[in-house]
Amino acid sequence: MKHIMEHEDFLGPIKNVDDSKCLSASQYYSFIATFMKHLHSNIPANDYLDFSRPAHIEIRDDFFRGKNTKRAVVFLLSNGCEWALKSAHGCTMCGHIAKQARKDQPISTEDFVTQFETAFSTADIDGIPVLNIFNNGSFFNDDELPREARTTILNLINKNKNIKRVLVESRPEFITPSVLQETKSLIPGTELEIAIGLETTDDIRRSISLNKGFSLRQFTDAANIIRKNDIHLRSYILLKPPFFSERGAINDAVQSIETAFSLGVGAVSLEAMTVQKYTLVEYLYNNNLYQMPWLWSIVEVIKRTAHLGRVIIGLFKFYPSPDSVPNNCPLCNNKVMDAIIEYNKTLRPDVFNQLHCKCKEDWKEVLEKSSDYYDNLRDFILVEKNKDSILRSA
Numbered sequence: 001m002k003h004i005m006e007h008e009d010f011l012g013p014i015k016n017v018d019d020s021k022c023l024s025a026s027q028y029y030s031f032i033a034t035f036m037k038h039l040h041s042n043i044p045a046n047d048y049l050d051f052s053r054p055a056h057i058e059i060r061d062d063f064f065r066g067k068n069t070k071r072a073v074v075f076l077l078s079n080g081c082e083w084a085l086k087s088a089h090g091c092t093m094c095g096h097i098a099k100q101a102r103k104d105q106p107i108s109t110e111d112f113v114t115q116f117e118t119a120f121s122t123a124d125i126d127g128i129p130v131l132n133i134f135n136n137g138s139f140f141n142d143d144e145l146p147r148e149a150r151t152t153i154l155n156l157i158n159k160n161k162n163i164k165r166v167l168v169e170s171r172p173e174f175i176t177p178s179v180l181q182e183t184k185s186l187i188p189g190t191e192l193e194i195a196i197g198l199e200t201t202d203d204i205r206r207s208i209s210l211n212k213g214f215s216l217r218q219f220t221d222a223a224n225i226i227r228k229n230d231i232h233l234r235s236y237i238l239l240k241p242p243f244f245s246e247r248g249a250i251n252d253a254v255q256s257i258e259t260a261f262s263l264g265v266g267a268v269s270l271e272a273m274t275v276q277k278y279t280l281v282e283y284l285y286n287n288n289l290y291q292m293p294w295l296w297s298i299v300e301v302i303k304r305t306a307h308l309g310r311v312i313i314g315l316f317k318f319y320p321s322p323d324s325v326p327n328n329c330p331l332c333n334n335k336v337m338d339a340i341i342e343y344n345k346t347l348r349p350d351v352f353n354q355l356h357c358k359c360k361e362d363w364k365e366v367l368e369k370s371s372d373y374y375d376n377l378r379d380f381i382l383v384e385k386n387k388d389s390i391l392r393s394a
């Protein structure tokens with residue numbers, strides 16, 4: 001797949017700093033792919049090879065059909081996201097490839113089914129109406145989850161009449177009318193929700209900051225197919241991709257949520273950045289080129305967008321857990337997280353009205369000092385160029 005900006009010279013501002021260090025768009029993508037490849041090359045060899053072990057399953061809080069309820073989340077072990085395994089080497093914040101993916105040998109249809117079936121049949125999910133299935137990539141990509149495995153899993157779900165809604169994730173290029181119609185026909189009494197990691201509606205920054213490899217146009221096309229098939233659409237909006245300032249990140253998330261709803265998204269999951277191993281974000285964080293978002297910034301985005309539709313806050317619950325998560329100060333972290341959890345139960349932003357802490361002044365100062373996106377990008381590129389390291393081979 002070609003990068004959407006491949007032939008455009010979008011890195012103009014960098015030229016002004018030092019002509020000898022300017023990068024064309026295609027050079028930048030080559031650079032970032034090489035960088036990601038280098039990071040992934042440090043992933044230790046797999047510590048286990050049992051692809052047919054029961055999938056990890058968690059029971060989490062949910063808010064479904066106007067009620068506080070639970071959802072079951074199944075994490076399948078997979079061979080990894082195709083986008084991360086191809087020449088682009090995946091998205092810059094994604095740690096799946098280092099955690100829940102195993103490349104030693106192809107995982108068979110039978111193994112996928114066994115993973116799901118053993119977890120699903122032994123977990124205590126009686127009365128839980130929502131089921132999420134995560135496969136570290138795209139549920140509808142036959143090369144990541146074989147069609148036979150997918151259809152068998154859906155048939156198993158269909159036998160459990162407690163499940164009222166199933167949520168799966170996919171990149172937009174795998175959303176087709178036929179795969180959606182097939183999926184719906186296999187779970188006729190159950191609602192389907194598809195989550196797409198749109199992250200930001202800014203095409204250029206999705207590309208530069210996240211190496212995401214799809215455009216808003218592709219997302220919109222997939223959204224239209226999903227809507228025409230009466231399927232629920234959720235989009236993940238990411239708070240503070242690399243190179244964004246704190247203020248720029250807030251504004252981008254607000255703008256992206258507004259645009260997502262205008263495109264027919266039914267629910268937004270606001271995902272604030274976390275640090276996961278073997279990612280560009282981890283590299284930037286360790287080299288003082290990235291600071292975690294503040295919890296106050298999450299609160300600010302919600303205050304500005306909750307009236308637009310169903311905006312849920314992701315609780316940084318990845319499996320396994322990330323190394324660093326958004327925070328304020330030790331005095332108020334727990335209090336603000338409690339309010340965030342309460343907000344998810346009610347979707348009422350007034351739960352944040354009573355929150356005060358002296359660190360809020362520090363956060364406001366950070367907002368005032370906002371750095372420029374292209375300056376931050378340039379710092380990263382120049383640091384790497386000056387190190388005479390990976391870029392040379394790009």
Ligand code: SF4
Pocket residue numbers: 081082083084090091094095096136137138171197212
């Ligand atoms: S974020 Fe999604 S599309 Fe990107 S590498 Fe991870 S699993 Fe693949």
Ligand SMILES: [Zn+2]
Pocket residue numbers: 328329330331332333357358359360
């Ligand atoms: Zn505080």
